[in-house]
Amino acid sequence: MSSSETLPTVLVVDDEVRSLEALERTLFEDFDVRTAKNAAEAEAILEQEWVQIILCDQRMPEVTGVQFLTQVRERWPEVIRIIISGYTEADDIIDGLNEAGIYQYITKPWTPDQLLRVLRNASRMFNLQRQNELLAIELRMLGETAETTVEKRKARLRDRYSDEDGIIRTKDSPMNAVCQTLRQIAAYDLPVLITGESGTGKELAARSLHYNSLRWNKPFVVENCGALSDELLESELFGHKRGAFTGAVEDHIGLFERADGGTIFLDEIGEVTPSFQVKLLRVLQEGEIRPVGSNRTRKVDVRVIAATNRDMDEEVRLERFRKDLYFRMAGIVVTMPTLEERKCDIPVLADYLLKQAIRELGKTAKGFSQEAVACMTRYQWPGNVREMQNEIQRMLVMASDNAVLEANLLSPRVLQAAPEEDISEITLLSEFRGSLKERIEKLEARIVHETLVRNRWNKSRAAKELGLSRVGLRGKLERYGLEKADQSDMLETGRDKISEEA
Incomplete structure (x- = not known):
């Protein structure tokens, strides 16, 4: 420890002088040691100095160590209290734990390494207690403000999805019919299946449903079902108990439980295996989950919105997806159009994605040239909005600051797109x-x-x-x-x- 740091103060209380000297010699390098031969001397020191730890002998002439530390607990509850004794009667230990709130009971003969390890841990415990108290005070002072801030953010988020559905489009966009459907079904607590190609905005549609529903101020959680194995997906969705499998070192709360009262969005639902489909069907039918490694179920109140880029009717026909699960999830089916089907949205969508990229990447641009917009409109965008987002980010990175993004910044596949075939x-x-x-x-x-x-x-x-x-x-x-x-x-x-x- 550097000379500029203050050593934690330890008060050693023992009626035997040789014991006091031995303890002081062991501790003086790591602690600021104060000694007392009886309870009265110890109280006088406590009233004058800021003590973090008391190391007290159990057998003393006037009062026992437990009796003295019980009094200390009432007057100086923040001090870490440790008993040291050559006697190990069970009653003493129990009284020490219950009445005096003893942190540790050290038996004689002790070793220097053992003693130092216990006191260093006690010092860390004292510091953690102090930090916890300060945090508690801050939270009490800021609790109302924090709660108000969270509610305001939720309200702003809801307003965004209420006014714009979160989906950028023109007045004549084919997406308008989809957004109208989303607004109509949002308030009804029915499961929804959103279909469409990758990158068409299925998660945005799910968020629009949630923030326009009666559950808008409750959690909205997302899981990509196609990215995990059955075992990991079961743990993520339903949770697990400590020791349920290798690596489960603590209890884990699943997403269904975290979303209780709100909405869970299961993306790529068509990728789950038939064996996991059975487990998911039970959750949807019974409204309850069972964490991995637990024999008890828990009730959950969750609205399920699922999404897939597969043809689910074909998947059911080929028996790759359970029919009963499909009809359980597809209370209402909403299909997202491709970007090719909503070319009129490309100019306004490109401007929106550019502003978003500017915020994220910290670069500036004056917009797109007419040629660049014409090329983007002519391109078919097989990756839909996600592909356009990546392309615009690339253009912004390659361009000079505060420049107009010209067509020559586009990728060759976009730049060399053939004219639309339907133009005679x-x-x-x-x-x-x-x-x-x-x-x-x-x-x-x-x-x-x-x-x-x-x-x-x-x-x-x-x-x-x-x-x-x-x-x-x-x-x-x-x-x-x-x-x-x-x-x-x-x-x-x-x-x-x-x-x-x-």
């Missing part, structure tokens, strides 16, 4: 007006522009693809005003220039 040639050409020459030039400008974007403005590659020389491509760029320096407006500039020349 007639629809495409109907966008152009004017003479035949004007229409051909406008179409040529679009082809040149699209080729440059797809090749990340590498003019050599673009010229090769178009069958032009670099000089020929440069002439097209000058003619149509296609310069990368002003990508957001260059297509319109090119059209205007064509019109002027015509």
Whole structure:
């Protein structure tokens, strides 16, 4: 211990002088030792000094150690009390534990190592008690404030899901019908199965259901059932008792019990094995759980929302999923549309995800260029919203601070996405007006522009693809005003220039 640290104070009480000297010699390096030959001297020291530990002999002339420490317990209850004695009568030990609140009973003859170990532990116990008292005071002072803060946060969270459903979309989005269904069924305590491809926002839909239900101020817990083995999933959902299996060193409360009164969201429910399906069915039927290693059940009041990207009707038909469990969980089925089915949402969703990425990554950006948005809208997004989120985070990391995110920052698979197949040639050409020459030039400008974007403005590659020389491509760029320096407006500039020349 450094010289700047204060040693904990130990009061040694013993009527034998040689015992006092031996104890003081053993303890003086680690403790600030005070000695007393009787209870009266000890009380005088306690009244004058701040003592953390008392080491008291049991057999003393006027009062026993237990009797003295019982009085100490009443006046100085925070002091750690230890008895040291050459006698081990059971009655003394019991009285010491019950009446005096003895921390430890040390028998003579003692060894220095044993004594130091006990007193060091006692010193740590004293410090922990003091910290606990301070925390208790702080909690009493802050309890009302903390409770109010938590309630305000819950209310804000509920308001968000009540006003926006937590799902970003446009006024004409195909997602509107889904959100309307979620609002209609939220208040009814029925199980819901949410289906849809990965990344379509099934967990967001589940949260919307919870925060618009009567359970909104109770817990909402999530478990990915496809990520765990049967044994771990059973422990996570239902809990376990200490010693139930190797590594179970303490009791564990399962998610069903933690969600009592609230909602549990079981994601990837289609991945659970048939053997675990039986256990889950029993919980849903009986409304009670049994922790692993326990022979007692516990009642729980939980609303179950499940989700899967599998075709559950097909899974039931192939007997990979129990029919009775399926109908127990699918009280109401809600299907989430893919991002391909809600392309109109891509611009507003991209802006939202960009703002989210800016907050998380600590970088700045001025938004997307028109080309970047056009490329993202054209891409099919097989990974749905989650894939778009990753793509936007990547663009933000690769871009300079406070820059417009251009199309050349997109991944090749997004940048080189083929035009939508359902756009017919007639629809495409109907966008152009004017003479035949004007229409051909406008179409040529679009082809040149699209080729440059797809090749990340590498003019050599673009010229090769178009069958032009670099000089020929440069002439097209000058003619149509296609310069990368002003990508957001260059297509319109090119059209205007064509019109002027015509």
